[in-house]
Amino acid sequence: MVYAVRGEDRLVGIAQFSxxxxxxxxxxxxxGGILNVDTEKILALKPDLILTPPGAMASEKLCRLGVRIQxxxxxxxxxxxxxxxxxxxxxxxPLEGQELAKRFKAGVAAARExxxxxxxxxxxxxxxxxxxxxxxxxxxxxxxxxxAGGINxxxxxxxxFYAADIETxxxxxxxxxxxxxxxxxxxxxxxxxxxxxWSRFPSVPAVKNNRIEFIDVDLLTIxxxxxxxxxxxxxxxxxxxxxxxxxxxxxxxxARR
Amino acid sequence: MAGKRRRFVVAMVLLCAxxxxxxxxxxxxxxxxxxxxxxxxxxxxxxxxxxxEEVKTIVQYRLxxxxxxxxxxxxxxxxxTTLQALLRNPLADPYILGVSGGGALGxxxxxxxxxxxxxxxxxxxxxxWSGFSGLAxxxxxxSLTTSVLVLWAGRQRGHxxxxxxxxxxxxxxxxxxxxVLALTYLTDVARSHDIVVWLMxxxxxLYLSPAALGIAGAAAIVLTAxxxxxxxxxxxxxxxxxxxxxxxxxxxxTRLAAFVLSALITGLSVALAxxxxxxxxxxxxxxxxxxxxxxxxxxxAAAVFGAAFLILADAAARAAALLPHGQGxxxxxxxxxxxxxxxxxxxxxxxRGRYFE
Numbered sequence: 341m342v343y344a345v346r347g348e349d350r351l352v353g354i355a356q357f358s359x360x361x362x363x364x365x366x367x368x369x370x371x372g373g374i375l376n377v378d379t380e381k382i383l384a385l386k387p388d389l390i391l392t393p394p395g396a397m398a399s400e401k402l403c404r405l406g407v408r409i410q411x412x413x414x415x416x417x418x419x420x421x422x423x424x425x426x427x428x429x430x431x432x433x434p435l436e437g438q439e440l441a442k443r444f445k446a447g448v449a450a451a452r453e454x455x456x457x458x459x460x461x462x463x464x465x466x467x468x469x470x471x472x473x474x475x476x477x478x479x480x481x482x483x484x485x486x487x488a489g490g491i492n493x494x495x496x497x498x499x500x501f502y503a504a505d506i507e508t509x510x511x512x513x514x515x516x517x518x519x520x521x522x523x524x525x526x527x528x529x530x531x532x533x534x535x536x537x538w539s540r541f542p543s544v545p546a547v548k549n550n551r552i553e554f555i556d557v558d559l560l561t562i563x564x565x566x567x568x569x570x571x572x573x574x575x576x577x578x579x580x581x582x583x584x585x586x587x588x589x590x591x592x593x594x595a596r597r
Numbered sequence: 598m599a600g601k602r603r604r605f606v607v608a609m610v611l612l613c614a615x616x617x618x619x620x621x622x623x624x625x626x627x628x629x630x631x632x633x634x635x636x637x638x639x640x641x642x643x644x645x646x647x648x649x650e651e652v653k654t655i656v657q658y659r660l661x662x663x664x665x666x667x668x669x670x671x672x673x674x675x676x677x678t679t680l681q682a683l684l685r686n687p688l689a690d691p692y693i694l695g696v697s698g699g700g701a702l703g704x705x706x707x708x709x710x711x712x713x714x715x716x717x718x719x720x721x722x723x724x725x726w727s728g729f730s731g732l733a734x735x736x737x738x739x740s741l742t743t744s745v746l747v748l749w750a751g752r753q754r755g756h757x758x759x760x761x762x763x764x765x766x767x768x769x770x771x772x773x774x775x776x777v778l779a780l781t782y783l784t785d786v787a788r789s790h791d792i793v794v795w796l797m798x799x800x801x802x803l804y805l806s807p808a809a810l811g812i813a814g815a816a817a818i819v820l821t822a823x824x825x826x827x828x829x830x831x832x833x834x835x836x837x838x839x840x841x842x843x844x845x846x847x848x849x850x851t852r853l854a855a856f857v858l859s860a861l862i863t864g865l866s867v868a869l870a871x872x873x874x875x876x877x878x879x880x881x882x883x884x885x886x887x888x889x890x891x892x893x894x895x896x897x898a899a900a901v902f903g904a905a906f907l908i909l910a911d912a913a914a915r916a917a918a919l920l921p922h923g924q925g926x927x928x929x930x931x932x933x934x935x936x937x938x939x940x941x942x943x944x945x946x947x948x949r950g951r952y953f954e
Contacts, residue, residue: 511629543650
């Protein structure tokens with residue numbers, strides 16, 4: 341998000357696994373992740389401010405560092421939108437932050453408007469296999485699904501992600517299965533493995549009609565402006581080919597300018 | 598003598614009846630409760646009366662789950678019996694000689710690094726055909742490796758001594774445990790959660806094809822039968838090494854055979870369902886309370902009771918999804934501990950400690 345508001349020159353360190361935009365990993369030092377935050381490294385970089393989502397195990401450790409902490413909630417779409425503004429403010433790019441938030445909100449609203457007259461498509465959002473992890477009825481991903489005109493087949497459980505059992509999935513009769521276990525860089529043979537998995541449950545409508553769609557996991561699970569790309573992808577997946585033209589490619593625009 | 602045999606036959610008949618009832622109950626219970634598939638629909642589907650495709654899919658899934666639970670439960674029961682005899686220790690469980698550590702390390706390595714590697718075309722194709730997953734293969738490979746290590750390190754001057762074996766096994770489990778913890782700590786949150794979930798022991802992680810189940814079942818039956826054949830020798834060995842040797846038992850070779858067979862069978866179980874605790878520890882004791890300490894009788898009793906026990910535990914784990922505020926099924930390892938411990942204490946009290954005489 342910091343890159344999206346063009347605040348990257350003020351960025352002195354990034355967390356592990358922050359691989360977008362790609363130049364971030366090359367340019368900025370890595371200070372560890374949620375479980376293994378490297379407090380010494382952080383102190384050595386002498387930041388004025390630490391940005392982190394609230395509630396992480398590392399928060400306690402970070403609190404004790406004596407550096408000011410700015411929490412950036414990222415669970416729901418509202419959280420993410422307000423985080424754009426917050427981040428914009430703290431890195432000295434308030435206008436960019438607000439602009440980003442405005443366009444993000446507009447993008448989601450436009451999608452919701454586009455799909456409001458359509459019959460909601462029952463979809464299952466799969467985050468992992470062994471065990472079967474799915475998105476539940478809470479959080480940004482679920483909201484994006486609804487904006488794209490879908491209804492969550494695994495929505496009985498009000499958690500953002502949980503392990504579903506196959507029986508409940510079969511009973512929920514999803515019309516589309518959106519596989520979010522792969523990144524864009526993964527080889528296509530892994531899609532075959534996923535399809536083979538689902539082929540064992542032929543009573544599921546999505547399996548019968550061969551509606552197993554694959555979307556880059558990063559586009560829909562990492563809080564940030566790229567969620568809009570993911571939203572377009574979701575729409576396409578749900579309504580098979582109803583790709584709409586929209587000028588919501590925020591992140592690339594911002595990076596180019 | 599005749600009385601003892603008759604008691605054994607009665608006990609086995611009752612145990613098999615229990616197994617059957619457990620299977621029936623388990624196929625009628627599921628996470629979707631009675632909504633789609635209750636007892637009557639399950640019965641119809643099994644008998645071949647035409648039912649909706651959905652009911653058929655669900656019943657097939659539940660049945661494969663029951664079979665898997667039977668395989669894992671029976672093998673853990675047999676392995677537990679073997680380890681308790683091998684180590685002459687009533688607290689021994691099948692995992693104690695490094696199997697759980699190796700399996701856990703293998704699985705953790707796979708979860709952390711291996712999934713991308715599974716993209717190699719041949720591997721994926723083999724996995725697709727058999728229904729086995731890379732995860733199961735990695736866990737099995739891990740447990741085999743540590744078992745070999747324990748066997749190698751536990752030999753002293755060519756002899757396998759129970760005491761040494763136990764120490765080496767515990768150490769190797771600890772080392773592997775450290776590896777697992779390190780991987781859990783260093784990898785990203787999603788993967789570390791997957792590792793933790795796997796460690797709880799879960800019959801629902803793998804979705805095996807009928808072919809894969811058949812292979813696993815056949816392997817389990819063959820290995821358990823071979824263990825059963827060792828029963829007489831294990832009886833004699835409980836008198837002590839010297840006495841057993843005088844009575845004609847090749848103690849060294851029997852120990853080796855028992856170790857290898859139980860390592861294979863436990864490795865298989867860990868690969869299929871992760872390290873489900875308590876079954877291997879409690880089932881042999883309960884079987885002993887039912888049929889006595891003669892290993893020739895103990896093996897079939899432990900296998901059948903183990904299967905029934907795990908089938909019921911897994912059914913309860915799936916039924917947990919039906920509770921209000923249910924969050925889906927529970928890992929079965931939680932339930933085996935909850936069911937097994939108190940049941941054993943109750944059984945012990947009703948026999949008034951006769952077991953320890």
